[in-house]
Amino acid sequence: MLRFCFGASGSGKSTRLYNEVIERSMKDLGTNYIIIVPDQFTMQTQKDVVRMHPSHAIMNIDVLSFGRLSHRIFEEAGLSSFSVLDDLGKSLVLRRVSDILGDKLPIIGKNMHKPGYIDEVKSTISEFMQYGIGDEGLAILEEKSSKKGALNAKIKDLRLLYSEFLAYIKDKYITTEETLDVLCGAIPSSKILKDSVIVFDGFTGFTPIQYRVIKMLLAVSKEVVVSLTISPEDDPYTGFFEEQELFMLSKKTVYDLEKLEYSLLQEQGAIGVPSFEAYRNARNEEMSKNPKSGDIFITDKTVKRLENNPSLAFLEQNLFRYNANKFTADTSGIEIFRAQTINEEVRQALIKISDLIRDGGYAYRDIALVCGSLDSYADIISNQARKFDIPVYIDKNSSLLLNPIIEYITSAINIVILGYRYEDVFHFMRSGMSDFSPEDTDLLENYVRALGIKGRKQWEDRFMRRMPKRFATARKSEKASEKELELLQKLDQMRDAISSSLKPLADSKKGTVKDITKALLTVIESNNSKEKLDAYRDKFKAEGDLKKAREYDQIYDKIMTLLCQMDGLLGDEKIDLSEYKEILSTGFADIEVGTIPQDVDRIIVGDIERTRLCEVKVLFFLGVNDGNIPSNAGGGGILSDIDRQFLADATSNVELAPTPRQQMYIQRLYLYMNLTKPTDKLYLSFAELTSDGKSLRPAYLISKITTMFPNIHISRPEDGDFESQSVKLLDSRDKLSDMMREYANGFLRGQDKKNFLTLYKTIKDLLAENGDNSFIDKITDAAFKQYENRPLAKAIALTLYGATLENSVSRLEQFASCCYAHFIRYGLHLEERKEYEFDVSDLGNVFHAVLEKYTSEIMSGDIKWRDLPKEKSEEILNRALTECVDGYGETILLSNARNQFMIERIRRILLRTVDTLQYQISKGKFEPAFVEMDFREAGNIDEINIALSEDEQKNITEKMKLRGRIDRVDLYEDSDHVYVKVIDFKSGNHKFNVASLYYGIQLQLVMYMNVATAASRKMSNGKEVLPAAILYYHVDDPMAEGKNDLQPDVINEEIKQKLKMTGVVSEKTDVIQMLDDSINGKSDIIPVEFKKDGSLSSRSSTLSDADYGAISRFTEKKIREFGKSILNGNIEVNPYEMGDRSSCTYCSYRSICGYDESIKGYSKRNLDISSSDAMEIIKSEDN
Template sequence: MSLKFWIGGSGAGKSHDLYQYVIEQSQKNPATNYIVIVPEQFTLQTQRDLVLAHPRKGIMNIDVLSFARLAYRIFDETGDENSQRMVIDDMGKSLVLRRIATQKSDELSVLGKNLKKLGYINEVKSVISEFMQYSIKEHELEKLMEYAKNRPMLQYKLKDISILYRAFLEEMQGTYTTKEELLEILCRVIDQSRMVRNCVFVFDGFTGFTPVQNQLLQKLMVLAKEIHVTVLLRTAEQIDQEQEEQKKIQEQMLFYMSEKTISTLAKMVNDLNVPLQAPFRYLSTPVYRLKDNPALAFLEEHIFRNTAETFLEEQDAVHILCAKNPEEEMKQICIEISKALRNNPDLHYGDIAVITGDTQLYAHTAEQEFTLYDIPYFMDQTRGILLNPLVEYLRALIEIIVMDYNYEGIFRYLKSSLSDFGQEDIDQLENYVLAFGIHGRKQWSHPWLRKSRHMQAEELVRMNELREQVTMQFECYEHGMREAECAKDYVQVIYEMITSQNMEQKAHAMAEGFEAAGKMETAKEYHQIYRMIMDLLDQICELLPDEQMSVKEFGELLDAGFDEIRVGVTPPSIDEVMIGDITRTRLKDIKLLFFAGVNEGIVPKGNSVSGIISDLDRELLSEQEIELAPSRRQQAYKQRVYLYMIMTKPNQQLYLSYSLASEEGQALQPSYLIREIQKLYPNIEIKRPSFDAGSALSERLMTPKSALGELAACLREQLNPEYEALFSWYLSDENYKKQVLLYVEAAFLPQKTDPISKAVAQVLYGKVLTNSVTRLEKYAACAYSHFLQYGLLLKERELYSFEASDLGTVFHETLKLYSGLLEKSPYTWFDIPEDAENELLRQSVEASMKTADILYSTARYQYLIHRITRIMERTVHMLTKQVRKGLFKPNNFEFSFATQTDFHSLNIRLSEEEEMHLAGRIDRVDTYEDKDKVYVKIIDYKSGNKSFDMAAIYYGLELQLVVYMNAAIEMQQKEHPDKEIIPAGVLYYHIDDPIIDTPKQLSDEEIEEQIQKELVMRGLVNSDQDILAMIDQEFQDSSTVIPVSKTSKGEFSKSSSIATTEQFYLLSNFVNQKIAEMGSQILSGRIEQNPCVTQKQDACTYCDFHSICQFDEREQSAEKRQLDKLSAENALAGMNMSLHKKSDGEEV
């Protein structure tokens, strides 16, 4: 019975010398057992170290165990009934806690509302596990609640936790135990063990011990022959019991935990009268590992010591790298690894490690870059399984039943790669479901009859075939789940479904596919996943067999179990670069270490303790001398020890790297650790790698695969000689020639600005081009966008939703119906009474709603019906007022001119073989007729606040109103061949119910007047005084109908939007010319990327084709057309000039 400390800094040789001591003693005393206790994740490595160090390459009387494995070893010997209870893991605890939370939800004042959230049960489990690990009993919890009475929220949380904790312990009583309770049970039965009395115990690799571990050590001090403990402490000065009172000050010291361990264990042996042997102290400087590396030895001796000493000598052991983002950071690490291996033949992949404070953040980037640079690696992390296809498949099936065949559940199931549906079928089915809002078992069970605009009859047949296949897969399974009453029944249905669908074979087939692709870690995950799911189902049957629950509750139970499962794999090879984190990864004999992600928020690592008990709560509770897991402040101190340990692992070179920005582009700051290193090494330079075409390629040329990516990124730029040589090499290598030529083709041949041939244009559009005005305006804004939409017929996926364009459709349909009903009624716009107006409008709104059944699908949409009705009431009321103020009579509503093949303005000859037909629909045509003339006014309803822009007409961006006027004039001319047709105006009416914002109180009449001013039509009106009077008989100084006003001198104001009859004809002729030009350009094959920019709009802003176009303004050939701002006068002058040039035979 004795205790001995082996005390030294990182790399001093504590573990090595202690293992040598154990090996020597085990050979001298073959009858004595030597048990080496290390953290769980270190057991395999320690076994390997001992076997390799042993002269016989075998260890007969030496065992390497963790605390848990020691407990099982002694339980096997003693056979105590308490030790024979089934041990449930974290997954089992979550299952039990999920059930308890459901049963106790009414008693939980704070936690109850969150317990069904995915991951929250895990938080509760963490708190309860922490209490058990730190031996906090119910009475101590009551003491904490009493102490927290001045902190109501903390007290309520502790009360809720107490309820769950008590119920959990009752559930465990006599039947189950947890891994946290193992050591408590071990302490109760270890006195019965004979094996322990003949053992020498070695504890290595611990930075400190928990209270229950200390209790076990106290027992072993009396029972075991010897106890040896390694302690990480740079100086061998112990602290006595009087100094223990100053521990809060000493928490800031780097080796505080080690000093506390020595003090605690020394006090134990003193209380037990157990001999404390003289410690083995490692006082030499530098430590053994770094004796040949002065720079790293200086780091080991001074980091985190508040020293003013600096290392001024030239050194090549400590480096700092700075990169733009994590991807470039990992790329530079791969380059440095490749260079180091190339320059040092004695260096192997297994001699190198990459450590980061956040493995999840860097895992994907590391996998990508290490694969690209052909560097074998092992990712030392456990993985969750929630996104595994088999788990996703099961979760989706539950969701389908719970959420009544919802879209998300069905397509999660279909896309899980286990559903036996082809990808094309899944895509087509998804498009249909989204377009028509298919939701619910009822809709999935009945034939689908609706077709989208371009859908063929056979495609609808195929959709129904797929629908039947999907529902058939669900029916048997769904029936079983709905009939199930308890957890065991649900598990039985799940098991039958898994076996009938051959899930085990499918999982193994996928694993073999990953093996063939060289993805060994993923393959191992897929080999384990089926067994893990079966274990979960077994635990549910074992722990909760007769628990009554709904399908939804069973799904939540499964989620809690899946959330706990972690997949861990062992390295498939010794000679691989280890990629791990600061605390988990065990490194041995490392020569080069790369410490990635040394940024604030990553180093030091964020708070890892439970979020239910906050950091402030922990600080408060610690005042009661009840030990809990470290608070954020304590964690920060503790993490410095891990940083010290990790940075002193390599014996040749240490690289620290950080990023300037995240993958999302958010700015990042370097960690305080970078500043600490710069203080110690003031001459150190931060290396900032460059990956552009102008930088030295030879510094980064490591593998053909990695260099190919760099070359592809620079092909459009001026290549320097190095890149030209690399390009020539790829062309000469048959393995890469085809790939590099594809990159060249993508970069240069063809450019999107190149025209398509006239023959191809005719295939796409035909010789007779049928165009809408909107389509021509699209072409004027960007020829390439027009080509994608109307040439290739690309379109966004249709969604079952109600967008702004749908609202406009409902508005137009309602006004069309109202106008039609009014024409059939005994009334006109001029004499219809208000009650009749309201009745016709009600009928119109109801009828238009039938074309928009989506408006009845949700409460939000149903509210929109009321809003539509209110806006329509305002619109009809205002339109009626405006009509009654003038002499014009509304004549044509929703007039379609698609079939008017004899209208010259709509059927334009482009060449001897080519022509263009214009199609469209005029919302309203108003006319006034006298003896010799017919006056025509066009009104276009807009749900948005559209303004009239003469410059936009000049550039071809807004042609609609003028084209409509041309068509209406031609129509009237055919109806009245003996009369002159005069354009009176082209106007937009904004469909709206405006809210008047005013600082003063207004009467109803004043409010109505303000609304009329808001709803004045915008557009262009004939300046003839007689015509203005025909439109608004009340017009004098200003109008509440049209955008015209006069100054005090009786002249038209600058804000008036007016034109003479001759100018209207000028507009008409120019637009006819413009659309003919654009029609010819379309059929000639012009499709260049030429988006235009005006003061009001940028053609790229709302374009649907960004991802296809990839318009890059950095390229010289890809410049947007900056259209000059033109006044109405200048625009008209430009039109006039253009017409004259055309008539003179010049090309425009």
């Protein structure tokens, strides 16, 4: 017999049915009473029935879902031997079948490897099974869509895939959906179900396969009772209903169930009425008049729960009804608020909850939160609730893709597939499951990156190579080498541990699924993965994070189940490791851990469809935004919204899941059921902006309710008074931190300042009660923090640098740029991680090395550079380049095609360079005398041995010894003089700037000349040594600009102008002519230009002997000052700003120094003096 229980949402249908079941079960102990509810409701329903039962125990009452009913009956019938293919297994089989079919699936096949796509396919296949659509049904859909090209192609693919999927699992597995078909076959012989009373509660409707089960239950049971939500004013028996009606689903379910019973009675030969309509009329008339054994009608106009809450009662009676009723009385039962962001919306909800708990006498279990989009809100609610110390339970399964064991397995497989890529190896080591410490992992990573180690062969060879010479610091003693060898031995042991642990996987990568699975299990078990996960579980338990503890407790078994399924389903399939990984990743994506509430007194957070709420007094409905309500659930599946609507309109023979339009109307029923759950208060809220600042609109539901309740005002509580926004200590601490900075900077005025001081005192007093002032001290120190330069103690500076400070000029320029950056680099020796790559600095190194070899060979030969034939020059250059390339940085230039292309680029640039340098030499009287001249070649001269301090006996106690190499020194001698020209090769474009010299950030060129002249004096035989020019040469191969038809000689002239050296030249005409003896107006060699009257143009870069002497002496003085400052412990954070340049721009230590202009005391030095003013100051100081 079929019965119904009708009533509005919250009218007490469940209570009425459970009481009836309890009462009848106590009188009739021989009858089984079975309550069937949706999966997620079983536990709560069991609790409710036990609580309601006088004995608080249920002997002949069982609470089951469709799935649990299947298991119970299968156990009874001895049908537990077959294997059920769950969602995980289904994904694995679909992936494999798709790979086998290949090009036979032109639409679906090419997308199967896209993330999430297989879930869409699986969902569609599951839908076919739930709705009883087989090959015949798909053939109808294929025919109906024959004129719809894309849709028809998709259905053809789905039909073939579905057919092959079923063939693949035939006689081996049944799907979860098919268990209900098997259940139908087992029901007739079940003693548990025979003459039982079965109650269906909590369903809004049923799928075709569920209807088939209900039909079989009707045949064997004494009674089947179904509860349905419908207003007392609506006729549940009507056979005519529109899809837009609120209770359409309930009316349709009544109609379908009655049709089911009618067909069953026909099959049993028990029908005494001529037609279905006649049967319905007779049945409904009889059942509606029999209050004891007929249908149950709960007809209270106002449901009892809402008798004392007129506004919520009105909402229940009028929501989504076609009337214009308005409620103008007290609306305190409903509140709507808005917030700027989702984060703020959640925060405001939690503030209101705190008020309710503190002032309203509510327990947390009396309150629930539902969200328009749980995915968008879950993490935010979880994080914010911790700040408010509010216990919440998120009713949502957790994905485990980021669990350490999955990261470990995935990276291990990637290492083997992709040939020991750097990213995969160190992902593996840092997964949280390896045995390597973070410190050892860092050491190995530095080594691997510096040497460019990759590929299985290199990882299986011993690590014996030292760090590349281009990176290595000076190895000063045998002890350092011993230490280095110990480190190499340690790194090699780590290498061996990694490659050995992965060897089984590497050896099996072309085997069967069984072979690979066995190897993977070896990798997992040899790593003691289970023990490590158990340790994580215990750690989380100890910290009180029971959700994480449950995740780590379940994950190992779930992975073992997945691997067993792969072995069972695909074991003998021969696939490569890449395919295996794709299938495994699909399985990992399906692994979820369901959790149960750990606390009795907590707030349930869920969505509007899945979450079961009971006895809720206050409901918060968050995220009532357009896009969430109605949800954008459609549109992304294999069958689009348009496809589904077309198929629904085209055929009535095949029933699919509801179309998006139907789903929208069904969602209204869920909204109605949720909004009518609370007995005391309903809060609705929406956000105005997304996290990235895009506007959000409220959902239609907001306007619907404000129309029904015109007196409701939409508030924005974040604009409220200060006290109302400072509720919980943790949340207020965040607010106090923000305000403290504003207070420290003097930004708070008037009431804001008073609010801050009130909050400060309140929190300080609260923390003081617990003896904890650290938070207040911490944020006060941070807010009022100011930078003070505190130099190192002299003793520490001497320990770091030594009493003899060995310095290069570039290091002193670094000190001038920022003292702190100098300290980090040269005092603490912190460096950026060394990489096996060829970068800009390497390009400069190669240029210098090749030019040194090239020039040295010429200078050691019989032919002068100016006379060198072009062919001979190219021969020498090619030889020098080959030697440098073969020996540079562990042959990095030969390591890949990109770098080998770089060799050709270097060759081209250097051919242009030596050609231009030869031209420049040939146009003057100077000859190269030194190349890569080491300062030590100058001997013991004062310019590089600088006294910094002396004792009372005039003994030098601290000194600085300068180190460096001058790229090229050219000399010209006449009868009385030696003229010196210094050239510094640069891979970038440099210009000499007296202002930069004045500030100490461009000392190099002048200092090079000082050393070169001092060295030349020792060899001058009494001749006067004079500086002629300090010059930069840009090593480049520029392009000529202009029309394509330029003549070669014009192109060459333009390129020579572009490669003209920059720097400073003596203003003496005779010296200029020594440098360029063919100058006529504008030189193409040096930065000199004559006007028509023979005088120097203002565009020339020249100095008099006196001025040059002044900058030379100034440079020596500046260098001495810097040396003293370094040994005096100056480590000031003092970056400079000069025009659009800043020493912070490319600084490697920005994350260390803490420079922040918003903190008092930090500021950049503005180097804004002009070169002419700098020159005047230098001269005045010299005088």
